[in-house]
Amino acid sequence: MKETGPIWALGTMSGTSLDGVDAALVRTDGQRIFDFGPTAYRPYQPAERDTIRAALGRWQGDPGVAQAARVVEDAHISVMRRLVGGADLCGFHGQTLAHDPGGRGTHQAGDGARLARALGKPVVWDFRSADVRLGGQGAPLAPFFHFACASWIDAREPLAFLNLGGVGNVTWIDPAQPGPEIPGAILAFDTGPANAPIDDLVYRRMGLSCDRDGALAGFGRIDKTILKRFLLHPFFFRVPPKSLDRDAFPDLVRAVEDLAVEDAVATLTAAVACAVARAAEHFPRPVSRVLVTGGGRRNPTMMRMLAEALEVQVDPVESVGLDGDMLEAQAFAYLAVRVSRGLPTSCPATTGVRTAIGGGRISRPEP
Ligand SMILES: Nc1ncnc2c1ncn2[C@@H]1O[C@H](COP(=O)(O)OP(=O)(O)OP(=O)(O)O)[C@@H](O)[C@H]1O
Ligand SMILES: CC(=O)N[C@H]1[C@@H]2OC[C@@H](O2)[C@@H](O)[C@@H]1O[C@H](C)C(=O)O
Secondary structure (H helix, E strand, O other), X not given: OOOOOOEEEEEEEEOOOOOEEEEEEEEEOOOOEEEEEEEXXXXXXXXXXXXXXXXXXXXXXXXXXXXXHHHHHHHHHHHHHOOHHHOOEEEEEEEEEEEEOOOOEEEEEOOHHHHHHHHOOOXXXXXXXXXXXXXXXXXXXXXXXXXXXXXXXXXXXXEEEEEEOOEEEEEEEOOOOOOOOOOOOEEEEEEEEOHHHHHHHHHHHHOOOOOHHHHHHHHOOOOHHHHHHHOOOHHHHOOOOOOOOOOOOHHHHHHOOOOOHHHXXXXXXXXXXXXXXXXXXXXXXXXXXXXXXXXXXXXXXXXXXXXXXXXXXXXXXXXXXXXXXXHHHHHHHHHHHHHHOOOOOEOHHHHOOOOOEOOOEEEOOOO
């Protein structure tokens, strides 16, 4: 008989900010969350990060991609070994190197079959390709998990989950609907740049990894002319679903280049908040609150600018008992179980795919 009860899944995420690999256990039947388990994190060493960075924007077969994939796989194997004993199944997102859904497709580095052999457990991977092949954006994929989280926290009113990683993405949810793929239950899309352009700028100019606690942005002056021009970018006029590559706003990056570093960072931080406010204009109905996940929630200047731009309550997901560092890794644990049970992982309202579909491949430890 087919298994339908809850199982433990180990999910991972290596995000666009290239900081490291998150891993988390979730107990789920692919519909409801039953429990959250232990988590682990393994940062990339500087040399590993350089190898991955050198492969950004590249596709399978390009120079440097095989090395980057090896780094990604090895880092995952080392962090997953710490938790895999408690897992029945694994979900491996891999590292997005390039994302061009309307063109060449989407590319997540890392071979799930190698992980399955190394870890001795079935591994679900390559979550995005099928969606792109069927005309979807291939991203964002966390929204079905956000829907389950809304039920876990017993939300009653429409709310939004906002992920501020390298890129921003938002999921609007009506928790009164019975399932995520029901029309009207969800709307999800990327909002614009988040931390990636800030990290890149402070690294280039000051050798820093990020604008820690929003200190630089808090001091700087926002250049309103640059901000206004940024908001005229065609992306903001596109109807969602829509998704972005990590480095999708080169004009914004160029425009702040001549500003003093504090002013440049303040302008980039305001750009994140204003992009989210533009995103909120697409919500089917207003939300009661916005729950923020991802590294951006640790930046008080970004959070303040967000609350001002959105004029709604903005809180980190910790305020409802969720773990903002691990939500994406947990999402890929949850999605792995959905894939293994033939449940959809995306739908027209999340990626723009024609119909609700389940992506992902399953590799087993032995052929
Ligand atoms: N204390 C802090 N102050 C300011 N920024 C921070 C702080 N902590 C984390 N960040 C930012 O958050 C980023 C990491 O966020 P996160 O781990 O959510 O990204 P990611 O998962 O790699 O990206 P994505 O969700 O786009 O794939 C860091 O690169 C940094 O810019
Ligand atoms: C192609 C890709 O890897 N996209 C990531 C990235 O990081 C944030 C945003 O851009 C989102 O679209 C997605 O990740 C999250 C986990 C998602 O799929 O929901």
